[in-house]
Amino acid sequence: MAGILDGKAFSKKILENIKEKCEKEGLKPGLAVILVGDDPASSVYVRMKEKRCKELGFVSKGYKLPADTKEEELASLIEKLNNDDEIDGILLQLPLPSHLNSKKMLELISPEKDVDGFHPVNAGKLFTGQDAFIPCTPRGIIELLKEYKIEMEGKNAVVIGRSNIVGKPMAILLLNENATVTICHSRTKDLKEVASQADILIASIGRPYFVSGDFVKEGAVVVDVGVNRVDSIEQGEKLFGKGSEKLKKIKEKGYVLVGDVNYEEAFPKASFITPVPGGVGPLTIAMLMKNTLESHLRRKNR
Ligand code: NAP
DSSP, rough: OOOOOOHHHHHHHHHHHHHHHHHHTTTOEEEEEEEESOOOHHHHHHHHHHHHHHTTTOOEEEEEEEETTTTTHHHHHHHHTTOOTTEEEEEEEESSOTTTTTTHHHHHHHHOOOOTSSSHHHHHHHHHOOOOOOHHHHHHHHHHHHTTTOOOOOOEEEEEOTTTTHHHHHHHHHTTTEEEEEEOOOOOTTHHHHHTTTTTEEOOOOTTOOOOOOGGTTTOEEOOOOOOEEEHHHHHHHHHHTTTTHHHHHHHOOOOEOOOOOOOHHHTTTTTEOOOOSSHHHHHHHHHHHHHHHHHHHEEEE
């Protein structure tokens, strides 16, 4: 039976430490968040980020641009924020509307203010072992594993997913901790067999309950990055079974949020596991705040 890796409690502790440091030292880090269009999920994320900034006493500048914003308009806002001394971090909420080139827009953000760690300069620095902004989700996972004193050195770590935001940086960070790392993706052969060799299994796929119990080695540490909305009763019945609590939730609320890991099957086999919600999710925002504070300290030479 697994111990719970409680990302919610740990992120609360991180945020309290940040607040205390800012109050004690009179620091006022600044974060600008740009949202283009009105994607409902993105709007929720942006509101949560702005709320955290306010709670910590950060300067928070929010920019809500219409969905038909032209590339030049977005570029000139980013340029303005690059030169705004009050701002230490610039976050461009993804996904952007399809007429905007995300890669090109992200590259306009000054690497010194790229608190998401998505700029190629920061990705390259991470890859070559230099000081860099580390993408928030994988950074949060490493800090969570350290908080629970999970040994990484010499362990077999399997990362399912190779996105630039989670999978690839996650693999590099685990490698930096001297784990032996395997990265899996949609073309991996015998995925179950590879995953079941893992002492540390990270799932960042975006498919509800994809990782069943037989992916999990007895005693493995399981980290579930996925956040999937299941809103069909038919799919709910298939995934969770008739009479399950989750199916009840779909019927009551219209949907349920679940991870990539079949929690009920993985829980009895794992030594530690992250729940969804309350595992990796809250840490991502906590790390964004931490990256913004670190940027502020660096920019003020403190
Ligand atoms: P992504 O860019 O869509 O990448 C998904 C990865 O999963 C890809 O590398 C893909 O392989 C792989 N994959 C898809 N189907 C597969 C299969 N059948 N077998 C093996 N691998 C498969 O997604 P992401 O940005 O990494 O996000 C993944 C999940 O994490 C999503 O649910 C997202 O919402 C969640 N997420 C959560 C947080 C958080 O704060 N909790 C943060 C970021 C993301 P290919 O490369 O071969 O296509």
